Amino acid sequence: MSLQLLLCTPRLSFSVIILIFFSLVMSEEEVSLSVNVNGQSKVPPGFRFHPTEEELLHYYLRKKVAYEKIDLDVIRDVDLNKLEPWDIQEKCKIGSTPQNDWYFFSHKDKKYPTGTRTNRATAAGFWKATGRDKVIYSSFTRIGMRKTLVFYKGRAPHGQKSDWIMHEYRLDDNTIANQDASGPNLCDSTQEDGWVVCRVFKKKNYHKSLESPQRSLSGSLDSRTQLQSLNKDGVLDQLLVYMGGNRSCKQEIESITTNHNVLQQFVTPINERFYQLPRLDSPTMTMSPHYSLVSTNFNQELSFKPHVTDFLTEADQPTNMDHDSRERLDNWADLERLVATPLNVQINSSKQLYSCYGEPSENFCFSLDNDEQEPPHLGDSTTSDKSNHVVYTSEIDLWSFAQSSSSSSSPDPLCHLSV
Amino acid sequence: MADNNNVNLPPGFRFCPTDEELVVHFLQRKASLLPYHPDIIPDLDLYPFDPWDLDGKAMAEGKKWYYYSRRTQNRITTNGYWKSLGCDEQIISSSSSKRVGVKKYYVFHIGEAPDEGVKTNWIMQEFRLSDGSSSSSSSGRSKRKGQSKTDFSKWVICRVFEHSCDNDDDGDDDNDGIELSCLDEVFLSLDDFDDVSFPN
Numbered sequence: 001m002s003l004q005l006l007l008c009t010p011r012l013s014f015s016v017i018i019l020i021f022f023s024l025v026m027s028e029e030e031v032s033l034s035v036n037v038n039g040q041s042k043v044p045p046g047f048r049f050h051p052t053e054e055e056l057l058h059y060y061l062r063k064k065v066a067y068e069k070i071d072l073d074v075i076r077d078v079d080l081n082k083l084e085p086w087d088i089q090e091k092c093k094i095g096s097t098p099q100n101d102w103y104f105f106s107h108k109d110k111k112y113p114t115g116t117r118t119n120r121a122t123a124a125g126f127w128k129a130t131g132r133d134k135v136i137y138s139s140f141t142r143i144g145m146r147k148t149l150v151f152y153k154g155r156a157p158h159g160q161k162s163d164w165i166m167h168e169y170r171l172d173d174n175t176i177a178n179q180d181a182s183g184p185n186l187c188d189s190t191q192e193d194g195w196v197v198c199r200v201f202k203k204k205n206y207h208k209s210l211e212s213p214q215r216s217l218s219g220s221l222d223s224r225t226q227l228q229s230l231n232k233d234g235v236l237d238q239l240l241v242y243m244g245g246n247r248s249c250k251q252e253i254e255s256i257t258t259n260h261n262v263l264q265q266f267v268t269p270i271n272e273r274f275y276q277l278p279r280l281d282s283p284t285m286t287m288s289p290h291y292s293l294v295s296t297n298f299n300q301e302l303s304f305k306p307h308v309t310d311f312l313t314e315a316d317q318p319t320n321m322d323h324d325s326r327e328r329l330d331n332w333a334d335l336e337r338l339v340a341t342p343l344n345v346q347i348n349s350s351k352q353l354y355s356c357y358g359e360p361s362e363n364f365c366f367s368l369d370n371d372e373q374e375p376p377h378l379g380d381s382t383t384s385d386k387s388n389h390v391v392y393t394s395e396i397d398l399w400s401f402a403q404s405s406s407s408s409s410s411p412d413p414l415c416h417l418s419v
Numbered sequence: 420m421a422d423n424n425n426v427n428l429p430p431g432f433r434f435c436p437t438d439e440e441l442v443v444h445f446l447q448r449k450a451s452l453l454p455y456h457p458d459i460i461p462d463l464d465l466y467p468f469d470p471w472d473l474d475g476k477a478m479a480e481g482k483k484w485y486y487y488s489r490r491t492q493n494r495i496t497t498n499g500y501w502k503s504l505g506c507d508e509q510i511i512s513s514s515s516s517k518r519v520g521v522k523k524y525y526v527f528h529i530g531e532a533p534d535e536g537v538k539t540n541w542i543m544q545e546f547r548l549s550d551g552s553s554s555s556s557s558s559g560r561s562k563r564k565g566q567s568k569t570d571f572s573k574w575v576i577c578r579v580f581e582h583s584c585d586n587d588d589d590g591d592d593d594n595d596g597i598e599l600s601c602l603d604e605v606f607l608s609l610d611d612f613d614d615v616s617f618p619n
Contacts, residue, residue, distance in 0.1 A: 043428070043432065044428075044457045045436070045440050045444040045445075046434050046435070046436035046440050046441070046444065046445070046457075046459075047428060047432045047433065047434055047435070047436075048432065048433055048434075048435040049431050049432055049433075050431065050432075050433045050435060051430065051431030052431075055430045055431045056431070059429075059430045059431070060430075060431070070429065071429050074429065074431070097440075098437070098513075128610075130603070130606045130607055130610055131602060131603055131605075131606030131607075132606075134600075148599070148603050148606075150607065150610065161610065165599060203599060203607075204598070
């Protein structure tokens, strides 16, 4: 249709504008029928620029350094300091076909006139090198190096890591020197050794098609495998993503939810607290069985705890009692947080206490049953609650028994019972 | 014949068509007898080539082979047969989100069809046009819903490759260079610990 326009309209320039407009707006199949949007490079459909590292270094960068002409201007010169990674895909696209990686030449300029460090800051962030440089070989001879860099938004050292990765390829110094020696016209190349060829791409966190929605042709098989891989990769991956910073995590989530609504329920809770992650697998599960389990466990634990601590205080020095009481208080606080009806548990635990102390010796049973026989200093404990009273008396009896048996000085017996 | 002889491209360009490109550009245009460029995918019709014999006959790129063929009930070769995996995948146009084609998976078995064969690692993806998109639809667009069934093209495009364990993709793309190496990933995650505070 756009071709027809081109032929029929007398005013050629106008029709070219329309043509470009249509190619931009219309579907890809029609773009491939007409000329390329870019205008500069005509890449036939089905072809992608997927150079090997050797091709990048040996063919493209060498030619660049040697001022040789490269047919089809596929790799452009870019001022890295003026180009944000998200603008690279527009600037460096080849033809109209969808791309996952972009290529450009960049001239390294030094951060400081004297040093060797390179300035790779842009307006929005900076490129930071990661890992070690990798040696690139061509049939067992070393031809260059590859540096891996990550783009951080913001300013160092508070930058926020992004998913944008750059591989920066540089020719070996030796290679250039050899070229200098052999080639007659290459005497300038030592000044030009700042040229590098770069490949920029977005790191793929989950699944490749999440990163490139235009390439995922969303067949039924595709989504199934994605679901599987998401389950398989599991919580660990999600944690890693989370650790990578909130922003990237959110972006990831957004891309997932927009592309695959099915996955939404799996992924959105990452935004919330971690302890909710286990519920991801069974969203229908209610908390109630788990909850009751906790409370029963706690009852047992608690009924046992005072018993132990009391005997501890009895054996240890009295100064430890404060610590113990605080510890028990923590237990109680935990309990109140977890269980809806703390009073029930209190009663339960008091019953447990009752039985605990009741069993070992007849003496305690007796003292519990008859309040009048308690030692006189217990009158200070003004407790109105019956159940509390029972608990205290039992404990204090035990304590006072221990105190009386040992000859140490007696502090306030209620201090460890602060409720 | 094998490599991109009639496509004069500088180094680095490779034939890595998306499923959609295969269907929309190559299959649709061939089916509607439109000229298409580049004419690089040979037509092997129903020649009974074994997958390992495709080299030099089909269009080769990397470890994948492309050729036109025709729809057939049983794809039998000299030494075996292609057995359908039974899962069809819809090819959906990224721009119009219409179904444009169907991708069918086959596994090559050595031996007698249908059940005597021994399974191999050779995979074939057979692309055919969607039932709706007829071969006679003008210039491969519009009127796709007009003819509901029948008359779908007899042509298919086959993409054949050997499935390897370390690459359990469906073979859509080989990201040899553009993926991070394992070591890079480790360094990247180590970078995380420098400047990330853990969530409470």
